[in-house]
Amino acid sequence: MGARRVVVLDGTFDGWRDWARALLRDGVAAEDVEFVDVLRSAPGGEGGLFGATPEPVAAPSAPPFGVPKAFARRAPTVACFRGADVWAVLYRLVARIASGERDVLDDPLDPDVVRFQRMEKDVRRDAHKMHAFVRFRRIENEAARNGERFVAWYRPSHLIVEREASFFRNRFPSMDWSILTPDASCHWDGAEVRITPGVDRDAAPDGDELEELWCAYYASIFNPARVMLSAMKAEMPAKFWDTMPETAQIPDLLAAVPARLEEMARSSRRLAESAAPFVPAGASLQELRSALPDCEGCELHRLGGRPLLGEGPADASVAIVGEQPGDMEERAGRPFVGPAGEVLDEALAAAGLPRERVYLTNAVKHFRHEVRVEPEGRGKRRIHKRPSVQHASRCQPWLDAEMERVQPSALVLLGVSAGRSVFGPTHRSPAPGDAPQPRSSRYARATWSTFHPAAILRARDAAAAERMRGHLVATLQATTEAVSEPGREHA
Ligand code: URA
Numbered sequence: 001m002g003a004r005r006v007v008v009l010d011g012t013f014d015g016w017r018d019w020a021r022a023l024l025r026d027g028v029a030a031e032d033v034e035f036v037d038v039l040r041s042a043p044g045g046e047g048g049l050f051g052a053t054p055e056p057v058a059a060p061s062a063p064p065f066g067v068p069k070a071f072a073r074r075a076p077t078v079a080c081f082r083g084a085d086v087w088a089v090l091y092r093l094v095a096r097i098a099s100g101e102r103d104v105l106d107d108p109l110d111p112d113v114v115r116f117q118r119m120e121k122d123v124r125r126d127a128h129k130m131h132a133f134v135r136f137r138r139i140e141n142e143a144a145r146n147g148e149r150f151v152a153w154y155r156p157s158h159l160i161v162e163r164e165a166s167f168f169r170n171r172f173p174s175m176d177w178s179i180l181t182p183d184a185s186c187h188w189d190g191a192e193v194r195i196t197p198g199v200d201r202d203a204a205p206d207g208d209e210l211e212e213l214w215c216a217y218y219a220s221i222f223n224p225a226r227v228m229l230s231a232m233k234a235e236m237p238a239k240f241w242d243t244m245p246e247t248a249q250i251p252d253l254l255a256a257v258p259a260r261l262e263e264m265a266r267s268s269r270r271l272a273e274s275a276a277p278f279v280p281a282g283a284s285l286q287e288l289r290s291a292l293p294d295c296e297g298c299e300l301h302r303l304g305g306r307p308l309l310g311e312g313p314a315d316a317s318v319a320i321v322g323e324q325p326g327d328m329e330e331r332a333g334r335p336f337v338g339p340a341g342e343v344l345d346e347a348l349a350a351a352g353l354p355r356e357r358v359y360l361t362n363a364v365k366h367f368r369h370e371v372r373v374e375p376e377g378r379g380k381r382r383i384h385k386r387p388s389v390q391h392a393s394r395c396q397p398w399l400d401a402e403m404e405r406v407q408p409s410a411l412v413l414l415g416v417s418a419g420r421s422v423f424g425p426t427h428r429s430p431a432p433g434d435a436p437q438p439r440s441s442r443y444a445r446a447t448w449s450t451f452h453p454a455a456i457l458r459a460r461d462a463a464a465a466e467r468m469r470g471h472l473v474a475t476l477q478a479t480t481e482a483v484s485e486p487g488r489e490h491a
Contacts, residue, residue, distance in 0.1 A: 004032055009087060010056035011039030011159065013079035016087050018059035020094050025062040030095045035087035039159060039183065067097050070105050070333075074120055080160045081119035089115050106331040108305050109371070109380055117304060124294050126158045131167060136177060144176035145190055151178045153199075161186050165193045279397045285314050285405050288398065292365060298394040300366035300387075305330050310361025310402055317483040318353065319408035319444070320344075321399065323417040323452060324364035324391075327382050335360050336453075343453035344414075347469065351476035359406045363392045363399060363421035392421035403443040410479035411444035414472075415452025422447065429455075432467035436475040438482065446482045450475040 005028060009015045016035070023033055038056050067075075075090055092112050096104050107113055136150035150172070156164075161179065165186040168179065178187040183198045275297025280287055289309045295301060308325040311334055328338035336344050348355050364387040372381045387395075399421065403411075413419045419427040422441050430436070430449060441447035451468040459465035 004034065006034045006036060007059075008054045008056050009035055009037035011037040013076045015056065015059070016079065016090065018062075020091055021062040021064060022059045023091070024065055024095065024098050030088070030092040033088075033091065035091065037087065040082060040084050040086075065094070065098055067094060068102055068105065071097065074105075074116075077123050077163070078116055078119045080123045080126075080158045080163055082158045083119065085115070086119060089119070108330065109382075114304055117306070121293055123158050123160060123163075126156055127160050127164050127167075128291070128294050130154060130156050130160060130164055134168070134179060146176075149176045149178060151180065153180045155182060159183055162195050165195070169193055274394045274397055276397045279401050283401065285309065285402065288401055288405075292398065295365070295398070297397070298366075298391055300364070300368055300391060303366065303369065305367050305369075306333065307365040308333060308335060308362065308367075309365065309398065310359055311335060312359035312361075312406075313357065314359075314405055316357060316359035316406055317409045318357070318412070318479045319359040319361065319403065319406055319410075320412045320414060321418040321422070322360070322362045322414045323454075324362050324387050325367045326384060327367065327369070330367040335362055339457060340453040343456050343469070344472075347453070347472045347476055350473045351480060353476050353480050359402070359408060361399065361402055363387070363418045364395045365398055366391075366395075387417060389420055389425050392417055396421060399443075408444045409446065410438075410482045411441060411447040412475055412479060413447065413449040415455060418452075419449040423449070430471065432464070432471050434471070436471065436478050438478065446479070448475045448478060 005023070007019050007023070009019060015037075019035075036054055038054060071093065075093075078090060079086060089112055093104060093116060096112070104110065105113055105116070108117070134152045134154050136152045138148050138150055140148060161181050161184040165179075165188070168177065168186070169188050172188070173190070176187075176189050178185060180199045185196045185199060187194045187196065275295050278291060278295040278297055280291050283291065292307050292309050295307060301307070308329060310319075312319075322336060322340075325335060326338050326340065329335050329341070335341070345355060348358070367382070368385045368387045368391060369382040370385055372383050373379075374381060411422075413422055416427070416429055419429065422443065423439075427449065429451065432451070436448050436450060438446035438448050450472050453472070456465050456468045456472065459468055
C-alpha cells in the first residue's frame with residue numbers, strides 16, 4: 001500500500017475523470033485514494049472529512065486513457081448517484097480496466113459491477129420519476145419569450161438535474177422554463193440550457209395560474225393509475241405530493257366517474273402485475289431499450305442482471321421471438337450469441353435468411369437463473385431457469401411495444417415459452433414431422449411456432465435433433481417465401 005491520498009472533487013463526472021487520469025498516470029492504487037466531494041459530503045456530517053465544506057481542487061493535467069465503450073457510456077449516469085462511494089467504485093473499475101480487465105463490466109457477479117449496476121439503476125429510476133412528476137407553474141416574466149416562464153420546483157433523489165435537462169428541452173422546446181432543485185437548477189430560453197446553483201423551496205413561484213391550467217389539463221387526460229394509492233406511493237413518494245396540484249382534485253374525479261373507478265380497480269391489478277407502467281407509450285426501439293433497465297414488472301429485476309431488448313431493423317419483415325436471454329446474451333447485451341445462437345445462425349443460413357434482416361427478441365427480457373456455488377472454490381455459475389408463464393405475461397408489454405414498432409409480416413416463435421406468450425398457456429410444440437403451419441396472431445398475420453435451438457441441443461439423440469432442426473429451417477424458409485409473396489402472407 002502506498003501513501004494515502006485524499007482528493008477533493010467538485011462533484012461532477014468531468015472533475016472525477018480528470019483526477020482519475022492523473023491518479024492512473026501516477027500509478028495510484030484504488031485502496032490508496034479517498035475521494036471527497038463538495039456535493040456529497042455534508043459539512044461536518046457523514047462523509048464530511050473536514051467539519052466544513054471542503055474546497056475542490058482541480059486535477060493536474062494528464063493524458064486520457066481508453067475505456068471500453070460500455071463503461072464510457074454508462075459511467076456518467078452512475079456518477080449522478082448521490083452516495084459517497086460512487087467515485088471510489090468508478091475509480092476501482094477504471095483502475096482494473098487500466099490493468100487489463102477490460103471486460104470487467106461483463107461479470108454480473110463481481111461486487112464492483114453489482115454496485116455499479118445498482119447505482120445506475122437507481123439513477124435511471126430517479127430520472128424516470130423526474131420526467132413524470134415535475135410540475136410547472138406559469139409566471140409572468142418579461143425577459144422570457146411570450147412574457148411567461150414556466151417554473152417547477154423539484155427534489156430529485158440523485159444529482160440528475162444536468163443529465164435530465166435535455167429531456168425537458170426536447171419535450172418543451174417552445175416554452176421558457178426553469179426547474180429549480182436544492183442541488184442545481186436548469187433553465188431553457190429557446191437557445192441554450194443553463195445550469196445554475198440550487199435553491200430552497202421558497203424560490204418556487206406560488207401563483208395559481210398554472211395550477212388551474214394544469215388541473216384542467218389533468219382532468220381531461222385523467223389517468224386512473226395516478227389515483228391508486230399503492231401505485232401512487234410506489235411511484236411517487238409522499239415528499240412529491242405537495243408539488244402536484246392535481247392530487248387535490250382526485251376525490252372529485254373519482255366520485256364523478258364511477259365507471260372509471262371500476263376500470264381503476266382492474267388496472268390496479270394489471271399495473272401491480274405487469275411491466276406496463278414501465279413501458280413508455282409510443283416509444284422508439286431505442287427509447288424502449290433505454291427504459292427497459294428501470295422495469296420492475298416482475299421479481300426478475302431483483303436478480304440484478306441487465307435485461308435485453310431485441311435487436312435488428314425496425315422495419316424488418318420477419319421477427320423471431322425466443323424464450324429469454326441466456327448468460328452469454330446478458331453479458332454481451334445481444335440476443336442469441338451463445339450455443340443456441342449458433343444453432344439459430346446455422347438454421348438462418350440454411351434457410352437463406354440473413355440474420356441482420358431479422359428482428360430478434362425474447363418473450364422475457366431478464367435472464368432467469370439461479371446462482372450455483374461450485375465446490376472447491378471454483379467460483380459461481382449462473383444456471384438457466386425456464387421463465388414461468390407469469391414471467392412471460394408480465395413481460396408481455398415489452399414484446400407488445402417491440403412488435404408495434406416493427407410490425408413484422410412474418411413471426412417465428414421459438415419454443416414453448418415464446419409460443420405460450422403469444423398463443424396462451426395451452427399452446428404445445430409442433431411435432432417434429434409436421435409441416436410448418438402459419439397461424440394468425442396479434443403480432444403478425446403469419447405466425448409459426450417451431451423448436452427452440454436450445455431444445456435441438458438437448459435432443460435425446462442425433463435423429464431427433466435432425467428432425468427438429470429440419471422443422472426450424474423449414475419454418476424460417478417459409479417466412480422468406482411468405483414475405484416475398486405478399487398474396488400468401490395474407491392468405
Ligand atoms: N435463448 C433464447 O431464447 N434467447 C436468447 O437470446 C438466447 C438463448
